Amino acid sequence: MIWSIAAAATAGVILRPFAWPDFIWAVAGAALLVALRLLPASDALAGVMKGTDVYLFLIGMMLLSELARQEGVFDWVAAGAARMAKGSATRLFTLVFAVGTLVTIFLSNDATAVVLTPAVAAVVKTARAEKPLPYLFICALIANAASFVLPMSNPANLVIYGNHMPPLLQWLPRYALPSVLSILATYVVLRWTQHSTLRQTISADIAVPGLSTAGTIAAFGIAATAMVLLASSGFDIQLGLPTFLAGLVTALLVLTRSKSGAMDVVRSMSWGVLPLVAGLFVLVESLEKTGVTARLAGLLQHAVQSSATLAAWGSGVVLAIGCNLVNNLPAGLVAGRVVDMVHVPDPVRRAVLIGVDLGPNLSVTGSLATILWLAALRREGHHVSTWAFLKLGALVMPPALLLAIAGAFVFG
Numbered sequence: 587m588i589w590s591i592a593a594a595a596t597a598g599v600i601l602r603p604f605a606w607p608d609f610i611w612a613v614a615g616a617a618l619l620v621a622l623r624l625l626p627a628s629d630a631l632a633g634v635m636k637g638t639d640v641y642l643f644l645i646g647m648m649l650l651s652e653l654a655r656q657e658g659v660f661d662w663v664a665a666g667a668a669r670m671a672k673g674s675a676t677r678l679f680t681l682v683f684a685v686g687t688l689v690t691i692f693l694s695n696d697a698t699a700v701v702l703t704p705a706v707a708a709v710v711k712t713a714r715a716e717k718p719l720p721y722l723f724i725c726a727l728i729a730n731a732a733s734f735v736l737p738m739s740n741p742a743n744l745v746i747y748g749n750h751m752p753p754l755l756q757w758l759p760r761y762a763l764p765s766v767l768s769i770l771a772t773y774v775v776l777r778w779t780q781h782s783t784l785r786q787t788i789s790a791d792i793a794v795p796g797l798s799t800a801g802t803i804a805a806f807g808i809a810a811t812a813m814v815l816l817a818s819s820g821f822d823i824q825l826g827l828p829t830f831l832a833g834l835v836t837a838l839l840v841l842t843r844s845k846s847g848a849m850d851v852v853r854s855m856s857w858g859v860l861p862l863v864a865g866l867f868v869l870v871e872s873l874e875k876t877g878v879t880a881r882l883a884g885l886l887q888h889a890v891q892s893s894a895t896l897a898a899w900g901s902g903v904v905l906a907i908g909c910n911l912v913n914n915l916p917a918g919l920v921a922g923r924v925v926d927m928v929h930v931p932d933p934v935r936r937a938v939l940i941g942v943d944l945g946p947n948l949s950v951t952g953s954l955a956t957i958l959w960l961a962a963l964r965r966e967g968h969h970v971s972t973w974a975f976l977k978l979g980a981l982v983m984p985p986a987l988l989l990a991i992a993g994a995f996v997f998g
Contacts, residue, residue, distance in 0.1 A: 588624050588876050591615050592869045596912050599862065600951045608957070609858040612865025616872075625872045633871030634864045640744050641860055642826030644696075646833035647738075648855045650808055651697040653833075653840050656851065657801035659808070660689075660705040665794045668709045673790030675715065679780070682706055682721050683773055686728040692812040695729035695740050699959035700856065707966040713788040720780035722968060723978065726959040730952075731772040731986055733943045735765040738815045738825050741863075742918040742953075746939050748926065754819030760936055764993035768944055771986040779981055800844035807836030859954070863915065870919040879920060883927040886934075894931045895995070902937035902991045906945025906983070910952040918942040936994040944990060947983040950975045 595615025599608045619625040654660055667685050671678035686706075690698045703725040710718040733740035737751055744751065752760065777784070797805070811832035818828045841848055873879065889897035901921075909917045921938050930938075946952025950960050950972055963970060 587622065588619065588872050589878075591618055591622075591624070592873055595865070595869055596916055599866075600913055600957075607858050609860075609862035609865065612862050612869065614865075616865040616868035619868065619872050625868070625875065629871055629875075630868045633868040636871075637863055637867045639824045639826035640741050640863055642830040643738070643744060644741060644859055644863070646811070646826075646829030646831070647694050647697060648859070649833035649837055649851070650804075650811060651693060651701045652851050652855050653804045653837055654801075654808060655701045655704075656846050656854065657798060657804045657840065657844060658795055659797070659801050659805050660701050661708060662795055662797045662801065664702070664705040664709040665712070665792055668713050668788075668792040669794050671713075671788070671790075671792075673788055675784045675786050675788050676777075678710075678713065678715075678788060679720060679724070679777060679784055680773075682709075683724050683728060683776075686724050687732045687769060690729050690732040691735045691739050693808065694738060695733040695953070695955040696859075696958060698725055698729040699955040700962060703959055703962040704966055707963075707968065709792070710788075712792055715788045716786050717783040718968065719970070720776075720783050722963060722970075723776065723780070726956050726975075727772055727776060727947050727979075727982055728769070729955045729959065730944055730947045731768045732765065733955075734761050734768075734939055736815070737819050738829065740943050740955075742914055742942050743939060744825065745915075745918045746922040746925070746935070746942060748922055750926070751819070751822070751824065753822040754816055757819060760932070760994070761939075763996050764936070764940055764990040767989040767993045768940075768986045771989050772947070772982055775982045775985060776978075779978060798843070800840050803840050803843060804836065807832070807839065811836065856958075862954075866916050866919060870916060870923065873920065874923065879923045879927065882920070882924045886924055886930065887928045890928065890930055890934060894934060897930070898934040898937035898994070899991060901934060902941035902987070902994075905938060905941030906948070906987050909942060909945040910949040913951060913957075914942050914946050914953045933995050937991050940987065940990045940994060944983065944987050947986070948976065948979040 595611050598611025602608055616630060620627050620630050663685055667681035668678055671681055686698050686702055689702050706721050706725055710721050737743050737757055814828050814832045815825055818825055905917060905921055921942055925935050925938055946956055950956050
């Protein structure tokens with residue numbers, strides 16, 4: 587029954603029957619487990635509390651992203667990139683890719699999907715691009731491809747490492763080369779697949795909107811938050827509370843000069859992501875009761891004892907594919923518990939994280955960021971079918987994944 591409820595809840599999160607928000611299905615599954623006494627309420631609460639650092643991180647990042655959106659920071663950056671393109675569709679492609687990479691690194695992949703996508707859609711419309719999809723695909727694919735440059739680039743990183751997050755000076759050498767390979771491979775293959783559409787002409791007459799005082803404060807707040815998180819990582823401090831406090835301080839400063847009120851910001855934030863993550867934590871907690879994580883840990887331990895190298899490759903590839911079947915949040919939660927139980931060699935954990943972060947570039951169901959990107963596209967009047975994304979993802983994701991996992995073996 588636990589397996590059936592968990593599977594149904596996960597399917598609801600991915601497929602969203604009746605167009606109900608994804609968090610409803612995760613919360614309903616968790617509530618049903620408790621109501622049927624398949625999981626004690628105390629264990630469900632313990633599962634929810636395990637996500638405290640993730641909740642604080644998400645709230646802080648959502649706050650920063652929403653402030654930047656309302657004050658036009660992303661529109662200003664995207665329009666500036668379009669102005670620099672000087673009428674070249676290819677140059678605009680590269681500039682949007684660079685902006686998406688920076689936003690993902692310092693604001694997380696969800697911010698790229700939710701906030702940068704509408705800004706890019708507005709820019710390509712202003713530039714009168716007849717075929718805007720190459721630029722919009724960037725927002726989805728770079729959101730995952732650059733999501734392990736830094737610990738804060740993807741909430742899944744916090745889930746996989748939990749309380750054992752490496753300090754920044756250890757993280758960077760471990761993931762710098764895999765990240766560079768992932769980003770470059772994604773750029774090369776995506777540009778190759780879109781080369782015919784990038785022959786289009788775009789307008790060089792792009793008006794760059796002015797940045798208000800509140801917008802300038804928001805931009806500086808984002809930069810300061812990035813520095814705070816880098817320092818926190820350097821001193822091996824969990825990222826949730828620093829992110830939350832940085833977002834709160836930035837909000838207080840911005841709102842002193844903004845035309846928007848505090849409630850405008852609060853109402854616009856995607857609060858549904860919090861119960862979604864909490865529900866998934868409870869579902870994973872229930873799966874542990876069935877012994878599935880212990881069984882997977884045993885299989886992983888046997889694989890590591892046979893060959894740590896093969897175990898790393900196998901784990902990374904299997905997780906990359908599996909994320910597209912069950913979404914990378916529950917997959918990452920289970921994977922994080924499993925690697926903690928086994929105490930795997932570090933290259934194996936790196937491959938696991940790369941698989942969870944990068945694998946979702948295969949399909950629209952792979953990650954929360956891609957699902958949010960798809961929703962943002964629909965709001966802007968664009969449509970990308972599941973099959974169209976899969977055909978593109980099947981070309982873009984595998985080389986990036988294989989190169990990134992290979993790069994994970996270079997350090998230590």
